[in-house]
Amino acid sequence: MTDTLRKLLSSAFVGFCALSVLIALVPLAFILFFVVTQGIRAINFDFFTHLPRPVGETGGGMANAIVGTLIVTGLASLMAVPIGIVSGIYMSEYAGTRFAAAARFAADTLNGVPSIVVGVFAYGVAVLPFKQFSAMAGGFALGVMMIPIIARTTEELLLLVPGSMREGALALGATRARAVFTVVLPAALPGIVTGVVLALARIAGETAPLLFTSFNNRFFTTSLTQPISTLTVQVFTYATGPYEDWHRQAWAGALVLVTIVLLCSLLARFATRRLERMHARS
Amino acid sequence: MAQAWRKDIGFRAGTGVFALLLIGIVGAIGVELTLQSMKSINQFGLDFWRTEIWDPVAGEFGALPFIWGTLYSSILALLLATPIALGIAVFISELCPAALRQPLVFLTELLAAIPSIVYGLWGIFVLVPAVRTLEASLPGAVRSLPMFSGPPLGLGMLSAALVLAIMVIPFSSSVAREVLKSVPSAQREAAYALGATRFEAIRAALFYARTGIIGAVMLGFGRALGETMAVTMVIGNNPQVSVSLFAPQYTMAAVIANEFTEAADELYLAALVEIGLVLFIITLVVNTMSRLLIWSMARSGAKAPAAEPAAAAVPGTA
Numbered sequence: 001m002t003d004t005l006r007k008l009l010s011s012a013f014v015g016f017c018a019l020s021v022l023i024a025l026v027p028l029a030f031i032l033f034f035v036v037t038q039g040i041r042a043i044n045f046d047f048f049t050h051l052p053r054p055v056g057e058t059g060g061g062m063a064n065a066i067v068g069t070l071i072v073t074g075l076a077s078l079m080a081v082p083i084g085i086v087s088g089i090y091m092s093e094y095a096g097t098r099f100a101a102a103a104r105f106a107a108d109t110l111n112g113v114p115s116i117v118v119g120v121f122a123y124g125v126a127v128l129p130f131k132q133f134s135a136m137a138g139g140f141a142l143g144v145m146m147i148p149i150i151a152r153t154t155e156e157l158l159l160l161v162p163g164s165m166r167e168g169a170l171a172l173g174a175t176r177a178r179a180v181f182t183v184v185l186p187a188a189l190p191g192i193v194t195g196v197v198l199a200l201a202r203i204a205g206e207t208a209p210l211l212f213t214s215f216n217n218r219f220f221t222t223s224l225t226q227p228i229s230t231l232t233v234q235v236f237t238y239a240t241g242p243y244e245d246w247h248r249q250a251w252a253g254a255l256v257l258v259t260i261v262l263l264c265s266l267l268a269r270f271a272t273r274r275l276e277r278m279h280a281r282s
Numbered sequence: 283m284a285q286a287w288r289k290d291i292g293f294r295a296g297t298g299v300f301a302l303l304l305i306g307i308v309g310a311i312g313v314e315l316t317l318q319s320m321k322s323i324n325q326f327g328l329d330f331w332r333t334e335i336w337d338p339v340a341g342e343f344g345a346l347p348f349i350w351g352t353l354y355s356s357i358l359a360l361l362l363a364t365p366i367a368l369g370i371a372v373f374i375s376e377l378c379p380a381a382l383r384q385p386l387v388f389l390t391e392l393l394a395a396i397p398s399i400v401y402g403l404w405g406i407f408v409l410v411p412a413v414r415t416l417e418a419s420l421p422g423a424v425r426s427l428p429m430f431s432g433p434p435l436g437l438g439m440l441s442a443a444l445v446l447a448i449m450v451i452p453f454s455s456s457v458a459r460e461v462l463k464s465v466p467s468a469q470r471e472a473a474y475a476l477g478a479t480r481f482e483a484i485r486a487a488l489f490y491a492r493t494g495i496i497g498a499v500m501l502g503f504g505r506a507l508g509e510t511m512a513v514t515m516v517i518g519n520n521p522q523v524s525v526s527l528f529a530p531q532y533t534m535a536a537v538i539a540n541e542f543t544e545a546a547d548e549l550y551l552a553a554l555v556e557i558g559l560v561l562f563i564i565t566l567v568v569n570t571m572s573r574l575l576i577w578s579m580a581r582s583g584a585k586a587p588a589a590e591p592a593a594a595a596v597p598g599t600a
Contacts, residue, residue, distance in 0.1 A: 020369025114508025205397025
């Protein structure tokens with residue numbers, strides 16, 4: 001191969017790589033553009049304060065679905081945050097052990113389980129025995145998805161805390177538990193909170209695990225033992241329905257969802273930056 | 283002294299129970315799905331996966347169209363996504379100016395953060411009409427090929443593969459980026475010292491990192507297999523085995539999402555759970571293999587690569 005050809009090939013390759021970035025960013029721009037333009041046209045005050053109207057009537061909103069999403073994700077966090085953080089502590093404190101490796105493997109496996117499969121599992125565990133779709137079952141399904149995310153984030157962040165801090169506490173006669181809970185964990189806490197926020201953002205956008213756990217409800221409810229509407233399931237119902245006004249509301253719902261995700265990502269990014277600067281200074 | 287030691291044991295056991303819970307959940311998913319699908323497993327045996335007819339009303343349950351649709355759509359998505367994902371990884375880790383790096387990482391990871399349902403909504407109202415126009419504009423000679431046969435509906439395999447490809451790109455590319463980062467710079471420097479062009483040096487780095495790169499691609503494959511909402515909304519939901527990209531088809535995840543709440547009798551429900559069980563096993567195998575590849579790369583490489591986009595909130599695997 002001549003040198004010119006080699007250089008040409010190299011330039012073509014560099015061009016291809018740059019082009020791939022553009023190819024990936026085009027759909028991103030398209031999606032954000034449509035969600036924002038269609039969403040803004042559709043969204044109004046009623047969307048946040050009204051209930052869905054009966055089929056055929058236009059107007060109304062998703063107040064019940066917004067409250068439902070808050071309740072279901074809240075339940076999921078109640079379950080996943082303690083379990084995730086404590087198992088993360090185990091994985092980092094006893095990082096070298098076989099059992100920690102097994103737990104880590106389980107967390108990664110769980111993280112890769114398709115969300116629809118988690119839904120089927122939650123149906124069998126939290127719906128069938130009670131013969132009732134419920135907010136609780138939806139929270140359980142999302143909680144199962146959230147646990148591995150929080151566990152792995154906690155583990156990673158605890159491992160980043162300088163060993164000298166833990167050793168200092170131990171040298172002063174602290175028990176392992178005391179060293180972890182009063183020295184190591186507080187040092188990593190801002191990062192862990194960031195991780196929880198990101199996990200929440202991801203969980204709030206889940207639809208599949210809720211289809212047959214929290215199901216859907218046209219009415220306003222805060223009962224944990226009743227089926228409950230959520231933003232994502234409502235967007236799905238409206239998007240696949242035949243009415244023009246439903247489609248309008250689906251875009252509005254999508255705008256709310258994307259806004260939540262974007263805000264959380266930016267917030268987390270901002271927090272991580274500050275953390276990095278803090279670490280750099282110390 | 284002895285007391286402190288005893289307390290440490292208590293701490294270890296106390297936190298260990300929660301770690302055990304993680305393992306327990308994975309086990310419980312497998313057991314629960316197996317128990318719930320026993321009826322279907324006993325009734326149909328392996329024929330379940332060889333039968334093409336899915337007619338719940340007549341009590342006929344064959345899951346071949348679903349496993350076909352899942353594999354076909356995921357493989358197509360992978361073919362589309364892999365070159366782009368690798369291109370992005372190479373561009374961000376090897377080629378782009380340092381100031382561009384962080385914003386580009388953020389933007390590509392944003393692709394992973396957008397909820398599946400939003401992809402689906404966009405798919406239905408924007409992508410599917412565009413694909414329909416594209417399909418209708420193809421010349422007749424092309425349309426007579428089996429891969430492009432059938433009416434141009436828009437809803438179908440092509441739309442599903444496109445949406446899946448977009449969704450998979452950030453996963454593969456972020457792992458590939460981390461894998462590339464773990465390639466010792468001596469590898470590249472040696473190539474440059476021998477007079478290699480940029481492409482040749484990067485090719486050497488890619489070759490060095492091949493196990494990890496394959497792992498990254500497989501991780502994307504695992505994601506594509508289990509993706510539910512977006513695919514359900516654009517694939518057309520018609521249980522048939524067809525090579526046509528235009529044909530409306532069905533996937534394992536989609537049939538569960540659509541029919542689970544309608545499954546009136548026990549056998550129907552058990553058949554759907556069995557599809558879930560097999561989907562669980564397939565993704566388990568694919569993900570495990572991909573992690574093993576990434577890990578083995580990490581062990582041989584200088585630095586442990588982290589996995590999955592930070593926007594998806596899982597910084598780190600190794």
